[in-house]
Amino acid sequence: MREEDSNWFAKWEEEFPKPEELMPLSQTLITPDLAIAFDIPNPTSPNPQNKQQTPLVQSSQPNSSAEFESGELNGPGCGDEPARTLKRPRLVWTPQLHKRFVDSVAHLGIKNAVPKTIMQLMSVDGLTRENVASHLQKYRLYLKRMQGLSNSGSGGSNAQSLSGADPAMDNLFASSPVPAHFLHPARGNSDQFMPFVPHHHHMGVVVGHHPHVQQQYRQFGSPGNGHFEHPFLSRQQSQQQVQRMGTSGHNGNYVEDVDSAATGANGRKVLTLFPTGDD
DNA sequence: TGGATAATAT
DNA sequence: CATATTATCC
Secondary structure (H helix, E strand, O other): OOOOHHHHHHHHHHHOOOOOOOOOOOOOOOOHHHHHHOOOOOOOOOOOOOOOOOOOOOOOOOOOOOOOOHHHHOOOOOOOOHHHOOOOOEEEOOHHHHHHHHHHHHHHOOOOOOHHHHHHHHOEOOOOHHHHHHHHHHHHHHHHHHHHHOOOOOOOOOOOOOOOOOHHHHHHHOOOOOOHHHHOOOEOEOOOOOOOOOOOOEEEEEEEOOOOOOOOOOOOOOOOOOOOOOOOOOOOOOOOOOOOOOOOOOOOOOOOOOOOOOOOOOOOOEEEEEEEOOO
């Protein structure tokens, strides 16, 4: 008797942070396309910016970014985007993004959980099949690793304090609950559910560069949110929810809805996806 | 599509 | 320099 997923979609949405609940993140919430559309310098431009390594963290406002790209956008050769090669920077898989990923896979079923389908189901703007495929690969490894080690008990959905699992993987993957069906492949009853395509929040691609901040488990960021509004952006006004769950600096603590801000260091741009309520 | 490998970041 | 994470190639 597995919980019927009759209302899985409902739960799914529940798990997602609503735009209203999201915290305003003053980041470079601009997608390459959008940037181009606005005729502004491409945030993804290979601009050799100086590495602004701000040693200090955003102690004042953890959830507010220190700066925007407004100033650094215009740099030498920024106006000229040789072939606006929309070369997106490395995609940063945030726990939430992973959550969506896992949910999509779970809802699709292992059988249909192919990169293409997952990507489509996720409806994340900016996400490419390659991104999903790459991550899916890692995810599979994680599941495999876990299956091999967590065989005791069919209870099976536990996965965290395993001494065999790689710490790095756990960190990210443990952030999102792994459906039980994942640990046991289609056995006899292998049927998936309907290919329902949810159209809740949409995720946009954000390309920003931040000096630090990335992990979720650490000090609890004070919810002193700074509210910033972007001058432009009419379609994707997104806000990020910076919820940090950190406890005593110990590991073994998993976060549930942690949203980590992607940060890029020195001239490196990071691509971040954030949920938006637009479709 | 999936897996291995390279590249890059931390 | 080692490890981790993502992109890319086949």
